[in-house]
Amino acid sequence: MKMTNKARTFALLLIASTALAACGKKEVKDLPPVADNTTYGNTGDTVTPTGDAIVPGSQEDFLQSVGQMGDRIFFDTDRFNVDTADQAVLQTQAQWLARYPNTRVTLEGHADERGTRDYNLALGERRANAAKNYLASLGVDSSRIQTVSYGKERPQALGSNEESWAQNRRAVTVVVR
Amino acid sequence: MKQRTSILAWVFLLTMALLPSTIRAQVTPTVASNEPELIEVDVETKVRRIAVPALVAPSPADTPAGNSATLGRQIAEVISANLRNSGLFEPQGPAGIRPIALEEVTAPQYDYWKGRNVEQLVEGFVRVGGDGNLTVGCYLYDVNFGQELTRLGFVVPPREWRRAAHKCADAIYSKLTGELPFFDSRIAYIAETGPKGKRVKRLAIMDSDGANHRFITNGQSTALTPRFSPNYKSILYLSYQDGNPRIYVYDIDSGRQRLITASKNPTFAPRWSPDGQTILYSMAVAGNTDIYKISVNGGSPVKLTSAPGIDVGGSFSPDGRQIVFESDRGGSQQVYVMNADGSNQRRISHGGGRYATPEWSPRGDLIAYTRIAGDFRVGVMRPDGSGERLLTDSWQDEAPTWAPNGRVIQFFRTERNTGKTSVWQVDLTGRNERKLPTPVDGSDPAWGPVLP
Numbered sequence: 001m002k003m004t005n006k007a008r009t010f011a012l013l014l015i016a017s018t019a020l021a022a023c024g025k026k027e028v029k030d031l032p033p034v035a036d037n038t039t040y041g042n043t044g045d046t047v048t049p050t051g052d053a054i055v056p057g058s059q060e061d062f063l064q065s066v067g068q069m070g071d072r073i074f075f076d077t078d079r080f081n082v083d084t085a086d087q088a089v090l091q092t093q094a095q096w097l098a099r100y101p102n103t104r105v106t107l108e109g110h111a112d113e114r115g116t117r118d119y120n121l122a123l124g125e126r127r128a129n130a131a132k133n134y135l136a137s138l139g140v141d142s143s144r145i146q147t148v149s150y151g152k153e154r155p156q157a158l159g160s161n162e163e164s165w166a167q168n169r170r171a172v173t174v175v176v177r
Numbered sequence: 178m179k180q181r182t183s184i185l186a187w188v189f190l191l192t193m194a195l196l197p198s199t200i201r202a203q204v205t206p207t208v209a210s211n212e213p214e215l216i217e218v219d220v221e222t223k224v225r226r227i228a229v230p231a232l233v234a235p236s237p238a239d240t241p242a243g244n245s246a247t248l249g250r251q252i253a254e255v256i257s258a259n260l261r262n263s264g265l266f267e268p269q270g271p272a273g274i275r276p277i278a279l280e281e282v283t284a285p286q287y288d289y290w291k292g293r294n295v296e297q298l299v300e301g302f303v304r305v306g307g308d309g310n311l312t313v314g315c316y317l318y319d320v321n322f323g324q325e326l327t328r329l330g331f332v333v334p335p336r337e338w339r340r341a342a343h344k345c346a347d348a349i350y351s352k353l354t355g356e357l358p359f360f361d362s363r364i365a366y367i368a369e370t371g372p373k374g375k376r377v378k379r380l381a382i383m384d385s386d387g388a389n390h391r392f393i394t395n396g397q398s399t400a401l402t403p404r405f406s407p408n409y410k411s412i413l414y415l416s417y418q419d420g421n422p423r424i425y426v427y428d429i430d431s432g433r434q435r436l437i438t439a440s441k442n443p444t445f446a447p448r449w450s451p452d453g454q455t456i457l458y459s460m461a462v463a464g465n466t467d468i469y470k471i472s473v474n475g476g477s478p479v480k481l482t483s484a485p486g487i488d489v490g491g492s493f494s495p496d497g498r499q500i501v502f503e504s505d506r507g508g509s510q511q512v513y514v515m516n517a518d519g520s521n522q523r524r525i526s527h528g529g530g531r532y533a534t535p536e537w538s539p540r541g542d543l544i545a546y547t548r549i550a551g552d553f554r555v556g557v558m559r560p561d562g563s564g565e566r567l568l569t570d571s572w573q574d575e576a577p578t579w580a581p582n583g584r585v586i587q588f589f590r591t592e593r594n595t596g597k598t599s600v601w602q603v604d605l606t607g608r609n610e611r612k613l614p615t616p617v618d619g620s621d622p623a624w625g626p627v628l629p
Contacts, residue, residue: 078509080464113596116533116547116575117402117621118446118459119503119510121415121422122466122487125443129464148421149443149461153399158373160572160593 057100059175065096072172073131077165078115080126082134090131093173094138104176107132109149110156112165117151124149131171146176222606224267225353227297228290228320229257231271232313233279238305242335245311249303252313255342256299256349259360259386262602263350263585264609269295282316290320297326299349303338311335315345317352327352339388340628347627357540357582360385363625364587365403365412366600368392369618373596378620380414380427385580385624387614393427402446405625406453413437413447413456424458426473438471438478446490451497451539459489468502470517481519492537492544493517494560501525501535501544501560512546514560525562534576539626540583543605547575547588555588557605568607578624587613589620 054060063071070093073086082090097103109128111120128147136142157164232249242248253271260266274293282300290298301315310332317326329348331341340361347358368381377396380403383389394400394416401422403414412427424447427434437456438444446459450470457470460478466487471478482488486506493500501514504524512526512535526532530550537544543557548567555577556567573591580586587602590612600619603610613619 078505113573113591114549116510116549116553118489119487119505119533121443121445122459122461122489125461125466126464126487129461133464147464151422153376153378153401155374155596158594158596160596 057103057175061100062093062096062103062173062175066092071174072170074166075127075169075171077112077169078123080123080130082130086131087134090134091138094135094140097135097140097144104144104146106174106176107135107145107147108154108172108174109147110154110168110170110172111152112168113152113155113160114165115152120151121149124151127169127171131173135173222265222608224265225297226267226269226295227260227299227349228274228293228295229253229260229268229270229299230274230277232301232303232315233277233282234303235279236304240305240309240311240335242338245303245305248311248335248338249301252301252303252338252342252345253299255339255386255388256315256346259343259346260349262386262611264604264606265350265354269293282314285316285318285320287318287320287323295320297349297353299345301345305335306332309335311338311341313338313341313345315341315348317349339384343384343386356584358627359580359582359585361628362581363405363409363628364600364613364622365405365414365625366589366615366622367400367403367620368615369598369620370396376596380412380416381615381619382412383615390616402621402623404447404449404623406449407451407626408453409625409628413449415445415447424456426456440478448491448493450493451495455493455497457491457493457500459491468500479519481515482522490534492535494537495539495541499537499560501537503533503535510549512544512558512562525560526558526565527562528558528565536577536579538579538583539581542583545577545579545586547577553591555586555603557586566607568603568605569601569610574601576621578622580624581626587622587624589622591620 054064070089073089107128109124111123128149132145132147135145155168157167231253234246234249237244237246250271257268257270260268277300282302285298285300298318298320304312306312313331316328319326327348331344333341343361346360351358362385363382364385365382368379369376371377378399379396380393380400382391399417401415403412405412410429413424415422416425422443422445424437424444425434426437442460442462444458444460448457454473455470456473459466459468466489467480467482468488468491469478469480484504484506486504488502488504491500491502498517499514500517501512503510504513510531510533511524512532513522513524515522530548533547535544535546544560545557548554548556553573553575554567555569555574556565558565571590572593574588577586577588585602585604587600589598590601591598598618598620600613600615600622602613
């Protein structure tokens with residue numbers, strides 16, 4: 001049942017990625033409203049189309065390239081393993097990182113609210129490092145990757161239900177510069 | 178800005194030498210001190226009817242904290258509230274009962290109070306001295322036996338009048354229940370505001386009853402998991418001040434803080450040893466979290482655990498020889514005990530579900546924890562893992578902390594969906610549960626020892 005949740009999260013992620021990919025990387029000046037056909041909507045830290053060109057190698061460029069939910073991987077309860085779906089996401093991220101070798105990223109590890117505070121900080125560390133190690137295995141210099149755990153302090157989805165918790169058990173890649 | 182005034186205990190000439198031991202035996206249950214092999218936890222449940230009229234102010238005078246007559250009533254209010262909140266008393270007054278005359282303080286009208294159907298009576302006075310300090314006298318009587326049970330006096334600066342009230346309530350509570358005192362103590366906790374997705378978390382401190390509240394950090398960076406040092410001079414806590422979770426020692430007098438270790442790795446879950454000389458903390462290295470200890474004066478940290486799983490938290494036994502901690506080395510969060518040098522690590526929780534945030538009682542007889550089996554509940558078990566009892570039943574009760582007497586526990590409760598938090602208190606019967614008054618939401622309470 002946990003796998004089901006995770007599979008669903010990933011499936012929605014694919015829909016979001018596909019929807020965004022359909023926009024085309026070059027048409028930055030006229031992005032349609034984001035992902036109306038998914039249940040996710042705006043994640044709060046996505047690109048706001050402004051009419052200005054997106055700077056290559058920036059966080060905005062990264063999100064454009066990997067897709068709206070392509071900046072993150074999801075985990076099952078208390079787990080931190082990178083499964084095949086996660087690997088696909090991280091491979092896309094690694095391709096972008098290979099294109100911009102001077103960029104650095106922070107991997108944020110998060111947990112859902114159904115864990116105790118200290119344990120969740122430790123769990124977020126594990127998740128961030130699991131993602132980091134996989135990126136490193138794809139050839140990304142690990143000195144370009146720093147990690148930070150937010151435990152359960154920064155939930156993405158605000159409900160107290162399996163769907164929200166599945167979205168919150170995540171490792172998110174953020175471009176630093 | 179620091180108030181470093183200590184209460185001067187003022188010994189009356191006639192102390193409780195007069196008290197017949199028969200009365201004491203009747204009102205005093207057995208105190209089980211440091212007896213882990215105890216089969217039953219001896220929990221006091223009798224509720225006593227006690228009258229607390231306003232303290233008399235013989236010649237009322239103004240003080241920086243208000244008129245002494247007003248203070249006399251306020252002190253009685255605090256005593257009454259403390260006793261009621263302990264769950265072991267049913268106080269009357271000061272509102273709704275007649276004021277007493279000064280002569281009554283040493284010569285109570287037992288027949289009148291018998292008519293009010295009370296078993297005990299607290300009387301006292303407040304005097305303003307030439308130096309501006311308050312002298313507070315506090316007398317406890319057994320109404321049915323017509324006997325004085327104890328009397329105490331305190332000299333305090335007017336701004337610390339609540340401490341005299343707490344000391345008086347502590348004396349009454351201890352005398353009548355046989356338990357150690359706990360009212361005159363303080364709490365460090367995290368004050369929370371803002372929506373669930375963008376919570377502002379500030380370090381704050383308050384008295385054990387929620388009074389004298391003070392915010393310490395301004396909320397610009399997230400603060401978590403504070404712990405008062407045993408001497409109340411500093412607070413260990415986690416801050417994201419530099420962007421990463423790191424443990425700082427905050428000095429209350431100077432307002433300055435420092436990192437406990439120069440390591441660039443994230444550190445969290447800070448704890449003090451009972452003597453305040455050692456800091457226990459958890460540190461993640463390349464994703465793997467283990468427990469370390471370091472002298473409060475710095476030096477080299479000692480790594481206590483090395484399992485590939487998450488080893489986190491920890492709490493010293495009161496004698497400082499053992500540490501209870503949590504680990505998922507066996508597949509899920511469970512409670513383990515080890516010697517203070519890291520040797521002899523063994524699992525003690527076996528009840529099913531996950532066990533987290535163990536805290537050793539200051540009395541040594543019990544370990545409190547969060548049990549995760551669907552919902553989060555606070556429970557206690559003996560240090561060998563036996564005698565497990567759950568004390569709360571809510572959606573998410575987390576992170577117990579012990580009152581200095583090891584008979585009351587605070588924890589925080591998270592509300593489903595909204596994420597709103599509040600600090601709660603429960604006694605070992607599990608029956609006397611109440612929410613603490615905090616100006617905003619609250620989490621991560623940490624109870625300090627009885628004030629010196």
